[in-house]
Each structure stands twice: as C-alpha cells, then as structure tokens.
Amino acid sequence: DKGVRVSSETPGTYSDTFQTFRMSIHEGNIVEPQVSTGEPLRTECHHFIDCIRDNKQPETDGKNGLEVVQILEALTHSLLDHGKPVNLWKQ
Numbered sequence: 001d002k003g004v005r006v007s008s009e010t011p012g013t014y015s016d017t018f019q020t021f022r023m024s025i026h027e028g029n030i031v032e033p034q035v036s037t038g039e040p041l042r043t044e045c046h047h048f049i050d051c052i053r054d055n056k057q058p059e060t061d062g063k064n065g066l067e068v069v070q071i072l073e074a075l076t077h078s079l080l081d082h083g084k085p086v087n088l089w090k091q
Contacts, residue, residue: 036043051058074086 048058050056070088074088078084078086
C-alpha cells in the first residue's frame with residue numbers, strides 16, 4: 001500500500017479527535033513497537049536499583065538527568081508565565 005489514506009466516520013467531515021479521525025501514511029508493512037505500560041518513574045527507579053545491585057552501566061547518566069530537570073524547570077517557568085518561551089541553555 002502506497003500513498004495516503006484518510007478516513008472518518010462520515011465522509012466529507014473533519015473532527016479533531018483521534019477517535020473519530022485517522023490519517024495513515026505508510027509504505028510496506030506496519031510495525032507496532034512494544035511499549036511498556038508501566039509507570040515511568042517506577043520503571044526508572046527499578047532500573048537505577050538494578051544497576052547499583054548488578055554493577056551495570058545505567059541507560060542514562062547524571063548529565064542526561066540534569067538536562068531533564070532543566071527542561072522540566074523551564075516548562076514550569078513558561079507555564080507560570082502564560083506560555084512565554086524560556087531559553088533552556090543560557091550561559
């Protein structure tokens with residue numbers, strides 16, 4: 001299947017909800033990756049504990065963790081300032 005297929009419940013209408021409107025663009029087989037449904041913070045904490053216990057290298061390091069915290073803080077500042085853009089990497 002090549003090309004674009006657009007479908008909706010009623011032809012000729014548009015809805016901005018995913019349940020009633022779907023657009024599919026693909027070529028060849030469709031791959032649906034397995035996505036964990038667990039609680040992300042719990043999964044991260046278990047991974048951290050496993051790394052300590054088994055002396056393994058974590059998937060992410062402290063630098064990555066710091067960047068995540070900086071992004072979350074910037075999001076909070078932007079939200080509190082009515083969506084004003086925030087410079088993430090100011091020196």
